[in-house]
Amino acid sequence: MALHVGSYPLVKKEELAKGFYSFTLSCPEAAEAAKPGQFVNLKVPEFSLRRPISICEIDKAAGTLRLVLEVRGDGTEKLAAFEEGDKIDMLAPLGNGFAVNPAEKAAVIGGGIGVPPMLELAKRFSGTAYAVLGFRNEDASILEEDFRACCADTLLYTDDGSKGEKGFVTDGLKKLLSREKLDVIYACGPEIMLKNVIRLADSAGVRCQVSMEQRMACGVGACYVCACRMVMDGEEYYGHVCKDGPVFDSKQLVL
Amino acid sequence: MADLSVKIAGVSFKNPVIPASGTFGYGREYAEFYDIGKLGGISVKGTTLERRDGNPPPRVAETPAGMLNSVGLQNPGVEHFIREEIPYLKGTGVKIIANIAGSTPEDYAEMARRLDETDVDMIELNISCPNVKCGGAAFGTDPEVAGGITRLVKAATKKPVMVKLTPNVTDIALMAKAVEAEGADAVSLINTLLGMRIDIKTRRPVLKNNVGGLSGPAVFPVAVRMVWQVANAVKIPVVGMGGIATWKDAVEMMMAGASAVQVGAALFTNPYAPVEIIDGLNRYLDENGIAGVSDIVGTVQPW
Ligand SMILES: Cc1cc2nc3c(=O)[nH]c(=O)nc-3n(C[C@H](O)[C@H](O)[C@H](O)COP(=O)(O)OP(=O)(O)OC[C@H]3O[C@@H](n4cnc5c(N)ncnc54)[C@H](O)[C@@H]3O)c2cc1C
Ligand SMILES: Cc1cc2nc3c(=O)[nH]c(=O)nc-3n(C[C@H](O)[C@H](O)[C@H](O)COP(=O)(O)O)c2cc1C
Ligand code: FES
Numbered sequence: 305m306a307l308h309v310g311s312y313p314l315v316k317k318e319e320l321a322k323g324f325y326s327f328t329l330s331c332p333e334a335a336e337a338a339k340p341g342q343f344v345n346l347k348v349p350e351f352s353l354r355r356p357i358s359i360c361e362i363d364k365a366a367g368t369l370r371l372v373l374e375v376r377g378d379g380t381e382k383l384a385a386f387e388e389g390d391k392i393d394m395l396a397p398l399g400n401g402f403a404v405n406p407a408e409k410a411a412v413i414g415g416g417i418g419v420p421p422m423l424e425l426a427k428r429f430s431g432t433a434y435a436v437l438g439f440r441n442e443d444a445s446i447l448e449e450d451f452r453a454c455c456a457d458t459l460l461y462t463d464d465g466s467k468g469e470k471g472f473v474t475d476g477l478k479k480l481l482s483r484e485k486l487d488v489i490y491a492c493g494p495e496i497m498l499k500n501v502i503r504l505a506d507s508a509g510v511r512c513q514v515s516m517e518q519r520m521a522c523g524v525g526a527c528y529v530c531a532c533r534m535v536m537d538g539e540e541y542y543g544h545v546c547k548d549g550p551v552f553d554s555k556q557l558v559l
Numbered sequence: 560m561a562d563l564s565v566k567i568a569g570v571s572f573k574n575p576v577i578p579a580s581g582t583f584g585y586g587r588e589y590a591e592f593y594d595i596g597k598l599g600g601i602s603v604k605g606t607t608l609e610r611r612d613g614n615p616p617p618r619v620a621e622t623p624a625g626m627l628n629s630v631g632l633q634n635p636g637v638e639h640f641i642r643e644e645i646p647y648l649k650g651t652g653v654k655i656i657a658n659i660a661g662s663t664p665e666d667y668a669e670m671a672r673r674l675d676e677t678d679v680d681m682i683e684l685n686i687s688c689p690n691v692k693c694g695g696a697a698f699g700t701d702p703e704v705a706g707g708i709t710r711l712v713k714a715a716t717k718k719p720v721m722v723k724l725t726p727n728v729t730d731i732a733l734m735a736k737a738v739e740a741e742g743a744d745a746v747s748l749i750n751t752l753l754g755m756r757i758d759i760k761t762r763r764p765v766l767k768n769n770v771g772g773l774s775g776p777a778v779f780p781v782a783v784r785m786v787w788q789v790a791n792a793v794k795i796p797v798v799g800m801g802g803i804a805t806w807k808d809a810v811e812m813m814m815a816g817a818s819a820v821q822v823g824a825a826l827f828t829n830p831y832a833p834v835e836i837i838d839g840l841n842r843y844l845d846e847n848g849i850a851g852v853s854d855i856v857g858t859v860q861p862w
Contacts, residue, residue: 351623352775352828367786379621395830410775432645470783521626521827524591526584528604528633529619542633547588 307398307524308334315368320446323375326360326383332367338423339401341551344371344476345523347393348379355379356520356546358421359397359493360447368397372420372446381463398523399550402513404428408487410481411436412455413473413501415421415493418446418468421515425490427454434484435459437474438493442467474500481508488513495559502554512554518545561844562851563837564817565599567742567796568719570680572599572654575852576809576837579800580605580683580723580822581630585644586651592634592830595791597837600654602747602821603644603751608666610636620756625775625802626824627754629768632660637670641677649678654845658723660685664698664708665666671716682718684708687725687750688772695769699725702737708763709741721745721798726752726778726790731785732792739793746789747798747821749782765813775824778804790816790857804832806839816857 308331313447334344345354361370374380386392402425410429412422415438419507426433433459439445445467449459457474460468469475473493480486481504491501492515505512518530525547534543535558543549543556562576578589586595586718595601613633621626634640640657647653657679661667671682686699686708696702705722712720718747721736724731726749735746751772756765764770780803799817801807802827812820823830840852849855 309592311701318825347828351621352626352824354625354827355618495695519619521619521628521824522588522830524588524830526588527582527628527827528584528613528630529616530614531613531618531630531633542616 306337307395308337309393309395314386314388314390316319317388318384320372323412323442324444324446325373327386327392328368328374329394330368331394331396334394334396335362335364335367335384337417338362338369338397340404342397343550344394344396345398345520346371346383347380351379351382353379353521354395354523356398357521358515360393360422361419361425361427370516372417373419374547377436384505385503395523399546400548401536402490402515402551406430409484410434411477411484412484413477413489413491413493414438415473415497416440416444416498418491418493418515418550421492423447425449426451431513432456436473436480436482437461437490438473438476438497439467440464462481472500473497473506477501477504481510486510491515499559502559505554512558513551514554515550516545516552517550520546522546561841563841563844564851565853567818568681568721570654570719574599575813576820576840577602577656577798577821577828578817578833578835579821582823582826584784585640586648586653589826589830590651598653598833599819600656600680601648602656602658602683603636603640604613605632605658605660605688606634606637606640607632608637608670608747610634613768614665617765617767618770618804619769622754622756622773622775623777625773625777626827627756627766627771627773628751628827631714631773633736637673641673645677645679647823654680656681656683656721658683658685659824660688664704668709668711668715671718675718677715679718679723679859681746682712682713682716683705683721683723684720685723685750687723691712698734699734700736702726705734706741709738709743713742719744721747723750724748725750725779725794726785726801733789735789735793739795743795745796745798746793747800748789749778749785749801752778753779758827774801776804778802779808780818783812786812786817787815787859803836804828804850805844806836809836810843810855811839813852813855814857814859816859819855
């Protein structure tokens, strides 16, 4: 069985920046089954709906998954209160994940809380991937060192220039596209960022995969709440982020 | 081992626990967690004559002890259901309840005709969906229309017909009596209660559809009250749902008068909820020396 549900111990908790937490959970079966780009669905004490969080790193040898979450509302605030040793009820791994060919020249683009899922993906390219990371400001910037350790180059942007260069990830992607011949671009972040990344990828003729967000309930494809506009053979329809995604080929989406 | 089996409108269910329509797809996803053949039955996603795309997202909002949804009956249409889903479900051995919704009364009859020759065990008429513009709950709030649809469907099929009632009415017992009089073999209730949430930062409703259906533990006491009122008003079996999350809730709902229960939103918190409810019912009956689960139905002793 590929899906796992259970209560898993939080073995390591770190505050990466104010309001950003890194959780390492010991969950050997889920870690064994997980792929970059997949997500987990965490139960929040006293809440009905689980909260979807992307897988940031997979350590099959240690049997752990790393998640990075940003406090954005009541549910994530409650999750952030878990301490090392606590058990977290988790459904994992969910969704499809990125298609990876380690021989390709890849760029991973992350904006804000879209940065964490790009880390495990970048690692799959054994040091050859380029990373472009974007954050609101220095206080909200996370995981820079992790990317520097596994990527050929890491370009960092903040909206206000308080860290890295002032600008958007699309500025970094333009720079990369002008100097490298990329095979594939991967992106996760706000929808407007994804739109602009796809536009750049299309005009450069580079394949592009993006990871989408939508409000969820079941997380497994049974309730149809997490709709996103898709297109096949010219016909538009609602697909579902939790099952058809969260990773989509840019050509499948209507953004 | 107590006897968990129940018989509703001539259909034998091995236990009284049934995932509710729209929360369990066609069973395939939850078959990754457990053998869905263990369940009493499955009420599948609401099916329409033609494929329906549903409402724009966001389609879900969290609420205290529950949730709102505004899916709007997204489904691939009745022919797809017959061709692709019935054979799969049949193979699992679970009893199949086809949940159908029409934009016109004739739609219901047409779907019932097409389902008549299939392996579905029962047809549930969804005259109570709050999320669609044509038909839906509008049919379920008028006793004449609800009765009329029931009559048309009964004439179109030999399958047992269960009518799913909306709580968004003043007198739900009146609705139940109206469909019973036109030949309904059972009633199920409650569908979702119409609700709304607003994001105070953006002053926008959370749901793109503005309003949606409330379900989950928040609605449980309303559902128990309505099942009790309906069970006292009709002779046909009542299937109870609305906020059931544990075996204790199931026992309470059955004591109120439900012959079986459906479980919806609880699945999203705990995918194992239906199987845990089955196990809990079994233990409860054994520990209390009750021979069969049907023995508790309607046993509430009102003051
Ligand atoms: C596939 C996927 C992967 C994600 N990965 C991460 C991650 O790695 N790290 C991280 O911090 N966040 C991630 N998110 C976003 C995260 O799920 C939301 O921030 C979180 O659910 C907000 O919950 P809340 O109770 O704090 O906020 P509230 O706004 O109070 O939540 C209310 C409801 O809306 C839902 N909701 C609100 N915002 C979002 C959103 N952006 N996406 C989906 N549902 C939302 C909640 O789940 C809840 O049901 C991901 C979302 C998806 C769909
Ligand atoms: C996401 C979602 C989708 C639903 N879709 C349908 C549907 O297609 N047809 C239907 O008759 N009821 C539908 N319902 C209503 C449920 O079947 C059930 O009546 C209601 O949710 C109350 O039960 P609960 O509190 O256990 O969820 C849906 C409910 C939810 C939460
Ligand atoms: S969350 Fe239920 S289908 Fe995606």
